[in-house]
Amino acid sequence: MTRPLILLCLGGVLALFTLPALGATAEQSIEWGVMGMKLFGGLALFLFGMEQMADALKAVAGDRMKGILAKLTSNRFMGAATGAFVTAVIQSSSVTTVLVVGFITAGLMTFSQSIGIIMGANIGTTITAQIVAFKVTKAALLMIGVGFSMLFISKNESVKQYGGMIMGLGLVFFGMSVMSDAMKPLRSYQPFLDLMISMESPLIGIVVAAAFTGLIQSSSATTGIVIVMASQGFITLPAGIALAFGANIGTCVTAMLASIGKPREAVRAAMVHVIFNVSGVLLWIMFIPHLADFVVSFSPSHPELSGIERLGAETPRQIANAHTVFNIANTLVFIWFTAYIARIVEWLLPDRLIEEEGIAVSAKYLDEELLSTPSLALDRVRLEVLHMGERVQAMLDQIMPAIIGGSHESLNAVAQLDDEVDILYEQILDYLGRISKQSLTDRQTEELLSLMEAVGDLENIGDTIETNLVSLGHERISIGFSISEPTKQVLEGFHRVIIRAVDGAVQSVSQINTEVAHAVVAMKDEITSLADSAAQHQAARLVVEEPNRIAAYTTEVDIIEKQKRIYYFAKRMAKTVIPPEEVEED
Numbered sequence: 386m387t388r389p390l391i392l393l394c395l396g397g398v399l400a401l402f403t404l405p406a407l408g409a410t411a412e413q414s415i416e417w418g419v420m421g422m423k424l425f426g427g428l429a430l431f432l433f434g435m436e437q438m439a440d441a442l443k444a445v446a447g448d449r450m451k452g453i454l455a456k457l458t459s460n461r462f463m464g465a466a467t468g469a470f471v472t473a474v475i476q477s478s479s480v481t482t483v484l485v486v487g488f489i490t491a492g493l494m495t496f497s498q499s500i501g502i503i504m505g506a507n508i509g510t511t512i513t514a515q516i517v518a519f520k521v522t523k524a525a526l527l528m529i530g531v532g533f534s535m536l537f538i539s540k541n542e543s544v545k546q547y548g549g550m551i552m553g554l555g556l557v558f559f560g561m562s563v564m565s566d567a568m569k570p571l572r573s574y575q576p577f578l579d580l581m582i583s584m585e586s587p588l589i590g591i592v593v594a595a596a597f598t599g600l601i602q603s604s605s606a607t608t609g610i611v612i613v614m615a616s617q618g619f620i621t622l623p624a625g626i627a628l629a630f631g632a633n634i635g636t637c638v639t640a641m642l643a644s645i646g647k648p649r650e651a652v653r654a655a656m657v658h659v660i661f662n663v664s665g666v667l668l669w670i671m672f673i674p675h676l677a678d679f680v681v682s683f684s685p686s687h688p689e690l691s692g693i694e695r696l697g698a699e700t701p702r703q704i705a706n707a708h709t710v711f712n713i714a715n716t717l718v719f720i721w722f723t724a725y726i727a728r729i730v731e732w733l734l735p736d737r738l739i740e741e742e743g744i745a746v747s748a749k750y751l752d753e754e755l756l757s758t759p760s761l762a763l764d765r766v767r768l769e770v771l772h773m774g775e776r777v778q779a780m781l782d783q784i785m786p787a788i789i790g791g792s793h794e795s796l797n798a799v800a801q802l803d804d805e806v807d808i809l810y811e812q813i814l815d816y817l818g819r820i821s822k823q824s825l826t827d828r829q830t831e832e833l834l835s836l837m838e839a840v841g842d843l844e845n846i847g848d849t850i851e852t853n854l855v856s857l858g859h860e861r862i863s864i865g866f867s868i869s870e871p872t873k874q875v876l877e878g879f880h881r882v883i884i885r886a887v888d889g890a891v892q893s894v895s896q897i898n899t900e901v902a903h904a905v906v907a908m909k910d911e912i913t914s915l916a917d918s919a920a921q922h923q924a925a926r927l928v929v930e931e932p933n934r935i936a937a938y939t940t941e942v943d944i945i946e947k948q949k950r951i952y953y954f955a956k957r958m959a960k961t962v963i964p965p966e967e968v969e970e971d
Contacts, residue, residue, distance in 0.1 A: 420567050427563030431613075432606055434556025435513070440757050441549035461723050464501030465508070465716050472509025481506040482640065482654050489650040496653060497727040503657050504716045504723075507633070511709040513605035514629075516554070517561065517612050518705035525562060528555030542826040561613050568617045587673055590627030591634065591666065598635025607632040608708055615700040618693035622677045625704035629711065630666045630673075637662050649734060656730045665715035680707045746805040748772070748812040756816075759823045759833075766813060766820075766836050767895045773809040773843055774891030776802060780850045781887060781951075785880045788858040788944065789868050796858045799850065806847035813840050835961040839894045842958040846887060846951050853947040857940055864940075872941055875919050882908070882915060883948045883955075890955040893962045903967075905959035912952050919945050 472481045485499045528551050535548025598607040611628045614620050620628070637659040644655035669676065680703050687698040719726070750768040755761045780802045787795040817837055825833065861868070868876070886908050893902035 423563055423567030427560045427567055430556050431560030434553045434560055435606055438550055438553030441546050441553055461501035461720050464498055465505035465720055468502035468505025469508035472506040473512040497724055500657050500723040500726055501720055504661055504720060507712045508716060510605055511712050514608040514705040514708045517609040518701045525555045525558035564613050565616055585624050587627040587670055590624055591631035594628040594631025595635035598632045599638035604632040604636035612701040612704055615704055616697050618697040622700055622703050623673050626673050626707045629708045633662045634666055653730050653734050661719060676707055746808055751816040756819055759820055759825050759829050762820050763832050769813050771895035776806045777843055777847050781884050784850050784854050789873055796855045800855045803847045803851035810844040839958045839961045842954040845954045849947055849951050857943055861940055876944055879915050879919055883951050886952050886955040890958040893959050897962055899962055902959040902962040906956055916945055916949055
């Protein structure tokens with residue numbers, strides 16, 4: 386539970402203790418201490434249950450949801466449907482948005498395509514309200530018991546995750562039940578009833594719900610609490626709709642906070658979220674009575690009840706339905722304007738100018754939001770391996786020209802690139818370390834260890850270039866010999882093969898491409914053959930009378946040997962992708 390949420394709950398309890406002094410009469414005898422404890426405890430159970438359920442859902446379905454998001458975005462309507470489905474399953478629109486930002490950054494989808502998914506994510510969040518509106522509180526303790534047994538007795542990680550999901554859902558319903566019971570005495574407390582009447586004003590309801598949602602950073606939690614209050618007959622349907630509208634605006638705070646310090650694409654995605662939610666509320670605020678009438682027409686009714694009892698029986702389902710209808714209608718309206726929204730956002734948030742030299746490189750894909758979903762977090766590490774590989778490839782591209790005919794300055798420039806490789810290496814390892822603290826399946830643990838090994842191999846390639854090849858270039862300049870044209874062709878030809886091997890190794894790890902990985906491993910014979918040919922060339926050159934021929938021979942042989950070492954690390958890196966039973970012993 387976050388610190389603002391703790392403060393909020395404690396503040397709520399203190400408010401309950403001070404409320405009698407603000408207007409209670411002698412006839413109104415409410416046990417404020419008992420009520421405060423019940424309300425606080427119920428709210429804690431409700432919010433913890435939602436978090437437990439969402440974490441378990443993300444762990445169970447995260448990897449599959451990533452695949453669905455990546456494939457089913459062929460058009461704006463399919464994107465919206467996909468965003469709604471994925472968010473409904475993983476119960477986090479922010480995680481869906483983070484995934485989308487990653488796909489944009491990796492070039493897998495355009496910003497315009499992503500808008501449909503972000504709109505659909507709002508529909509997916511309404512599933513929580515629908516679940517909460519079902520009156521299954523009698524089964525809450527059974528669900529907690531079954532979930533607890535699966536979570537703490539089973540040794541199968543998948544069963545434990547499903548147990549966590551069931552237990553979380555049970556806690557949601559049990560927390561609702563406790564809060565509902567705690568609120569019953571307030572039915573006769575006039576100051577509280579007067580406060581609820583003030584919520585009939587749409588503007589007040591929207592502001593209150595937006596502030597509350599911004600504080601606890603969960604629109605689903607706000608809507609759930611509104612439904613709990615509705616179940617006691619405290620709020621009418623129009624008031625409940627206004628509060629749901631406010632929750633939609635308040636959740637924009639979460640999106641904006643999550644985008645701070647992130648790539649431009651993340652900030653733009655958050656801005657789309659803000660524009661879509663705020664515009665939707667402004668569009669509907671004058672039509673709340675009409676939306677209420679429409680929802681009543683198809684929601685379950687209880688004519689056998691009357692007064693508060695009927696209000697408490699009908700309103701929760703009506704609010705949940707209104708919340709869903711509102712978000713679906715908004716998506717159907719705004720989805721036709723995704724291209725225009727994209728242009729507006731890109732105009733408001735233009736691309737940054739290229740950063741000045743000297744600014745340290747930083748990880749592009751390692752997002753804190755995904756740490757609670759290990760399968761997705763590990764996938765972001767693979768993208769960051771690609772980012773790190775780009776730096777290593779830049780070193781490889783520059784090192785051979787610098788060795789053969791470059792200056793001390795050009796060699797030092799290559800060495801400085803390794804500082805960027807080292808920074809990314811440290812950031813990736815730190816991120817992997819935080820992933821390891823999560824609840825991982827056996828397969829995820831194996832994947833994490835393989836990624837640690839692959840990143841280490843990639844860092845070793847950078848170190849070999851910086852420490853060994855750069856030194857050989859400085860040695861060539863210091864001694865003062867020139868590399869002959871035939872030898873230059875031999876070294877460059879060998880180097881091109883090494884570049885291809887490293888590129889293949891990075892590709893195999895970032896894409897989990899076993900075919901490319903096998904191809905990199907199979908290059909061993911080609912590398913050996915080229916090395917033998919180079920050795921023969923060097924031996925023939927050794928007998929030619931020329932100044933510094935011994936120093937030249939030694940340096941050129943060392944260049945070949947260091948490049949063979951680079952291939953060794955590239956081959957090890959590729960092997961981390963290949964199943965152990967398919968790896969051939971060297």
